[in-house]
Amino acid sequence: MLRTHTCGELSEKDIGKKAVLCGWVHSRRDHGKLIFIDIRDREGLTQVVFHPKVNAEAHKQAGELRSEYVVRVSGTVGKRPEGTINNNIPTGVIEIAAEDLIILNPSETPPFEINDEGGVQEEVRLKYRYLDLRRPSLQKNFRLRSRLYSAMRNYMNSQGFIEFETPILTKSTPEGARDFLVPSRLAQGEFYALPQSPQLFKQILMVSGFEKYYQIAKCFRDEDLRADRQPEFTQLDVEMSFIDEEDIFKLTEGLMKHIVKETLGIDIPTPFKRMSYDEAMKNYNSDKPDIRKDKAKEPLSFLWVVDFPLFRYNDEEKRWDMEHHPFTSPRPNSLEEFKKPLDQIRANAYDLVINGSEIASGSIRIHDSRMQEKIFELIGIKSEEAKERFGFLLEAFRFGAPPHGGIAFGIDRLMAIFTNSESIRDVIAFPKTQKGICPMTDAPSPVAEKQLRELGIKLNKR
Amino acid sequence: MLRTHTCGELSEKDIGKKAVLCGWVHSRRDHGKLIFIDIRDREGLTQVVFHPKVNAEAHKQAGELRSEYVVRVSGTVGKRPEGTINNNIPTGVIEIAAEDLIILNPSETPPFEINDEGGVQEEVRLKYRYLDLRRPSLQKNFRLRSRLYSAMRNYMNSQGFIEFETPILTKSTPEGARDFLVPSRLAQGEFYALPQSPQLFKQILMVSGFEKYYQIAKCFRDEDLRADRQPEFTQLDVEMSFIDEEDIFKLTEGLMKHIVKETLGIDIPTPFKRMSYDEAMKNYNSDKPDIRKDKAKEPLSFLWVVDFPLFRYNDEEKRWDMEHHPFTSPRPNSLEEFKKPLDQIRANAYDLVINGSEIASGSIRIHDSRMQEKIFELIGIKSEEAKERFGFLLEAFRFGAPPHGGIAFGIDRLMAIFTNSESIRDVIAFPKTQKGICPMTDAPSPVAEKQLRELGIKLNKR
Numbered sequence: 035m036l037r038t039h040t041c042g043e044l045s046e047k048d049i050g051k052k053a054v055l056c057g058w059v060h061s062r063r064d065h066g067k068l069i070f071i072d073i074r075d076r077e078g079l080t081q082v083v084f085h086p087k088v089n090a091e092a093h094k095q096a097g098e099l100r101s102e103y104v105v106r107v108s109g110t111v112g113k114r115p116e117g118t119i120n121n122n123i124p125t126g127v128i129e130i131a132a133e134d135l136i137i138l139n140p141s142e143t144p145p146f147e148i149n150d151e152g153g154v155q156e157e158v159r160l161k162y163r164y165l166d167l168r169r170p171s172l173q174k175n176f177r178l179r180s181r182l183y184s185a186m187r188n189y190m191n192s193q194g195f196i197e198f199e200t201p202i203l204t205k206s207t208p209e210g211a212r213d214f215l216v217p218s219r220l221a222q223g224e225f226y227a228l229p230q231s232p233q234l235f236k237q238i239l240m241v242s243g244f245e246k247y248y249q250i251a252k253c254f255r256d257e258d259l260r261a262d263r264q265p266e267f268t269q270l271d272v273e274m275s276f277i278d279e280e281d282i283f284k285l286t287e288g289l290m291k292h293i294v295k296e297t298l299g300i301d302i303p304t305p306f307k308r309m310s311y312d313e314a315m316k317n318y319n320s321d322k323p324d325i326r327k328d329k330a331k332e333p334l335s336f337l338w339v340v341d342f343p344l345f346r347y348n349d350e351e352k353r354w355d356m357e358h359h360p361f362t363s364p365r366p367n368s369l370e371e372f373k374k375p376l377d378q379i380r381a382n383a384y385d386l387v388i389n390g391s392e393i394a395s396g397s398i399r400i401h402d403s404r405m406q407e408k409i410f411e412l413i414g415i416k417s418e419e420a421k422e423r424f425g426f427l428l429e430a431f432r433f434g435a436p437p438h439g440g441i442a443f444g445i446d447r448l449m450a451i452f453t454n455s456e457s458i459r460d461v462i463a464f465p466k467t468q469k470g471i472c473p474m475t476d477a478p479s480p481v482a483e484k485q486l487r488e489l490g491i492k493l494n495k496r
Numbered sequence: 497m498l499r500t501h502t503c504g505e506l507s508e509k510d511i512g513k514k515a516v517l518c519g520w521v522h523s524r525r526d527h528g529k530l531i532f533i534d535i536r537d538r539e540g541l542t543q544v545v546f547h548p549k550v551n552a553e554a555h556k557q558a559g560e561l562r563s564e565y566v567v568r569v570s571g572t573v574g575k576r577p578e579g580t581i582n583n584n585i586p587t588g589v590i591e592i593a594a595e596d597l598i599i600l601n602p603s604e605t606p607p608f609e610i611n612d613e614g615g616v617q618e619e620v621r622l623k624y625r626y627l628d629l630r631r632p633s634l635q636k637n638f639r640l641r642s643r644l645y646s647a648m649r650n651y652m653n654s655q656g657f658i659e660f661e662t663p664i665l666t667k668s669t670p671e672g673a674r675d676f677l678v679p680s681r682l683a684q685g686e687f688y689a690l691p692q693s694p695q696l697f698k699q700i701l702m703v704s705g706f707e708k709y710y711q712i713a714k715c716f717r718d719e720d721l722r723a724d725r726q727p728e729f730t731q732l733d734v735e736m737s738f739i740d741e742e743d744i745f746k747l748t749e750g751l752m753k754h755i756v757k758e759t760l761g762i763d764i765p766t767p768f769k770r771m772s773y774d775e776a777m778k779n780y781n782s783d784k785p786d787i788r789k790d791k792a793k794e795p796l797s798f799l800w801v802v803d804f805p806l807f808r809y810n811d812e813e814k815r816w817d818m819e820h821h822p823f824t825s826p827r828p829n830s831l832e833e834f835k836k837p838l839d840q841i842r843a844n845a846y847d848l849v850i851n852g853s854e855i856a857s858g859s860i861r862i863h864d865s866r867m868q869e870k871i872f873e874l875i876g877i878k879s880e881e882a883k884e885r886f887g888f889l890l891e892a893f894r895f896g897a898p899p900h901g902g903i904a905f906g907i908d909r910l911m912a913i914f915t916n917s918e919s920i921r922d923v924i925a926f927p928k929t930q931k932g933i934c935p936m937t938d939a940p941s942p943v944a945e946k947q948l949r950e951l952g953i954k955l956n957k958r
Contacts, residue, residue, distance in 0.1 A: 035738065035739055035740070035743055036738040036739065036740070036899060037738055056737075056738040056898070058705065058896055058898075074705075075705070075707065075738075076705055076706060076707045102895055102896040103896060104896045104897065104898050104899075138863070138898065138899055139863055139864065139893075139896055139897050139898065139899075140896070141894070141895045141896035142894045142895055144895055162895075163700070163704075164700045164701075164703040164704045164892045164895070165704075165895055167701070167704035167705070167706070168704055168705050173705070173706070176658060176660065176706065177658055179659075179660075180653075180658040180659040180660070183649075183659050184649065184653050184659070187645075187646065187649065191642075191646050196638060196639055196642040197641075197642040197645050197646070198638065198641075198642070198925050199714070199730060199924075199925065200925060200926060201728065201926050201928075201934065201939075202664065202690070202714055202716070202728055203676070203716075203727055203728055203928070203939065203940075204934070204937055204939050205934070205937040205938060205939035205940075205941055206939075206941065206943050206947070212681070212947075212950070213947070214665070214678050214688075215678065215679065215943060215947060215951065216676050216677065216678055216690070216940075217677065217679075217953075218932065218940035219674070219718055220720075220721075220931055220932045221931070221932070221933070221940050222955075222956070223942065223955050224940035224941055224942055224943075225940050225941065225942070225943045226676075226939050226940045227939070227943075228664070228678070234937075235925075235926065238625070238626045238926075238936075239626075239629070239925070241626040242625075242626045242627075242629035242630055243520065243536075243537070243538055243629070243630050243635070244538060244629070244635070244638065245537065245538045252661070252664055252714075254664070254665075256681055258682075259682075265665055266663065266664055266665055268661060275518075276497065276498040276499055276518040276537075277497055277498065278497070278498070281497055401600070401601055402601065425938075426936050426937050426938070430626045431601075432603070432604045433564055433603045433604055433606055433624075433626070433627055434520055434564040434565060434566045434601055434602070434603035435566065435601050436518070436520075436566050436600065436601070437498060437566075437600055437601075462661075463660050463661065463662060463697075463701070464662060464663050464697065464700075466663075466665070469682055469683070470680060470682045470683070471683070472663065472666070472667070474700075474888050475666055475667040475696075475888050476667060476887075476888070477663075477665065477666050477667035477668075477688050477689070478665075478667075478678075478680035478683050478686035478687050478688045479667055479668065479686055479687065480685065480686055480687070481668050481677060481686075481687045481689075485668070485674075485675070485677060487956070488674070489677065490955060490956045491679075491953045491954065491955055491956060492953065492954060492955075492956055493684075493685050493952060493953055493954075494684075494949075494952045494953060494954055
């Protein structure tokens, strides 16, 4: 360790002790004889005073310090003179009389002031993300995000869930959004796809008998980016066997109660209110209504939206599509349901809405192959096509699939709500712009001809 | 919940209770009048007996049951008759007298017996991975893997580390291994790369002032696959600021002690033995020696290999390369070191070796830009090239980079050692073959012409 203490921990009880601190020069006040600097590390700020009589060389060096220099200071903890005490910070009663100074690294003048006052273009902030991330609000956001992961996992583990990793290099299944593709070098002309979600794998793990799966998973969709979309985003992904939707509600409510308490210190009441899709559409003209009466005063309001339609008529294609994905079961979960007109069949699907944002979505899946075939028939997927697109899952279902269902939570959106952030880019460490660009690394970028040749691909001339 | 109990929890104290179990038919013995089945779920096995007098219909249905059918059985817990008690399993004293049976899903005859006796070709096991994963040894491996994640994260959190996610879609930096590329649709002709490791991002996070970073991270390398390599693999990735190598050793030893205790229940002694690279090469002719004296009796032996050379002469290219990556600092960490002949300069780098396997590797990084320039000069990287390859990190270093260092642990290899697995494929849920193929999903696979057109690429004619 290059230090004895952090910049947030020294207080009145340490007066008289020797201390070595490391950190960034946060501010400097040169009073000629005395030079004051505030050193900053992730835990706080500590005032250091350089006196020429204590160490003339250090005092001289301190005169050269500029903002964001990285320094190591040794000295003795003393009480600040009356009238200079700062009660706004925990270290505000003490200061360090510097006996030694090492400049660990100088810094050029940053392209913008490192504070939360705004006014800096986002493109510039993202280019210098390493400086942007020094801002107090972003430091706070990412420490909270880490606590959120931990609270989520602790809760899932306490409920007997098994954490899995599913592959990032997987098969393209053109469904819903567009896939990102990865050309294979060993099998030229063939491609991996990045997963839009671990949906098929988590259902496979139910067929494998693990019963309770979870993963904090990266998901990828190559869509045109709207305001609050990212090409890669993070979900808490969950699946359970031998359960019904009430088990998912109970698990989710316990999870939310736990994570809100652990991250924000707030107690939230459970169970959550439930509203049917029809009621939401009728009363709020939205399938994710914000039911807070006084939005300013109510920090978090949770709502289940249930009883979604199973099918949705696609006017363009003149056919029925699934409202969710094609593995969603009807409610009640019986073949009898299909005797009804299609627009009257309800889905065993549910969304969790917080303050008008859809935060989680899930369903009880079909595990009966006759019902699955019926669904494919109704939405016009021929058996050849079904085999091509979902073959391995349908095959797996032939060998004893348990009844199962699940849910997935959007962690980026949840974090944006928990931190009151305007954009999910404030809760993602290295986000992309709306054009899918990372201004810091310059990704995506041209690659060498040799790399393409090895992959057996070439660029289209434009 | 479709059940009241799991198949592993009923015992003598439950005799007389009603119970509902769900699970897979593990085995069936038809004694004509009485039919016995063992139901299996992830928690264990429970014997169920069908008697025609209790429920003639259920008894008849039970006659149709076959291996791996999924069932729901209701009945009363009773004591097994003397002489049929099985003391090898926790539920071996009881059985359920079935009053009701629901076949939740039938199963075709599996292509292989679901047990650990071996003899099934790996390609077949991977094709039917959902059945393979039902084997007791694999069930055990993945529950252990989940416990390992949890133990690792709990330890890192307890030491004040912040968990981050770094991007999967990032910039190609042709260094070391070959990158997997992802064509960009929004910027045609440009490519993202999947990260070979989060190395540059974790150093950026140190520049951002987070001080203690960790992530259980997916890493990607498009190499020709050798016996125990996978195109995607998992690391516990760690970086710290204001520290020296002793802090990394101490953290690692605490981490290993904790995870071995939590997963295997074994106490391991710390600190670990250290051996210089020269000594390892001289006495074992290996930079990852297995120092166990009696390999059969000693389950785990930990060794630090230290004092690696900083440079390695590349005979083919007639130049000096880095032994580790170009951000590794010399030891001692001073510009003075470069007055020595290059082959005598040691690196501030360290490997952790368990039973002769390299499990972790790390170094104290360069944070001084003059030293970084000196290194680039010595290994023949021109400043233009350095800018192209590592530009954003070098740029970040201009704005106050703290001294920092880190380490990364190979979780797949660690799991293989902890579970005594011959192959890392037994500890990865959905691994690829040596040809980079997933026999279950058939990835990689051809994609539609339209997908390529949208990406602005085409296949080379062969």
